Amino acid sequence: MMEGYRYADEHTPPPPRRASDVAVERFDHLFEVDPRLMTAHVAQQLFPNWDTLRIAxxxxxxxxxxxxxxxxxxxxxxxxxxxxxxxxxxxxxxxxPDAP
Structure with a gap:
């Protein structure tokens, strides 16, 4: 049986788990820079959860x-x-030695 595509299910990532001061983990073993640290200079893209897993x-x-x-x-x-x-x-x- 094929399930239908549900936009909200695919475009709402799991809640982040804090991995360090600057990193979060939403999917097991996939770390990302905490999005809150990237709002000023890097526009965040929304894409489906399955695409995140495919890229990883x-x-x-x-x-x-x-x-x-x-x-x-x-x-x-x-x-x-x-x-x-x-x-x-x-x-x-x-x-x-001093760093170059």
């Missing part, structure tokens, strides 16, 4: 395509965080 599901494939076609090297986010932590924690009393 296709992100990994799109990123893999970009890496295959444009990246010489792919660096993990964790590697960048580890490097940043190393710069913040001087070793043997040495001063941390």
């Amino acid at each position: 599901a296709s992100r990994a494939g799109h990123l893999e395509w970009m890496h295959r076609h444009w990246a010489d090297t792919v660096v993990s986010g964790q590697a960048l965080l580890d490097e940043s932590d190393d710069l913040d924690d001087p070793v043997d009393g040495a001063e941390a």
Whole structure:
């Protein structure tokens, strides 16, 4: 049996759950910048919930395509965080280098 399209059901996202000071989560494992922080400079678009889920599901494939076609090297986010932590924690009393 096919259900009819209900505008209100599809265009009303689930209530946000606070993930951090700047992020909310409406769908499991899909984080977004808190829309309240983006009202001054970024106009918010309304689109159906199913489209949000479709876009999120296709992100990994799109990123893999970009890496295959444009990246010489792919660096993990964790590697960048580890490097940043190393710069913040001087070793043997040495001063941390100034940021460029």
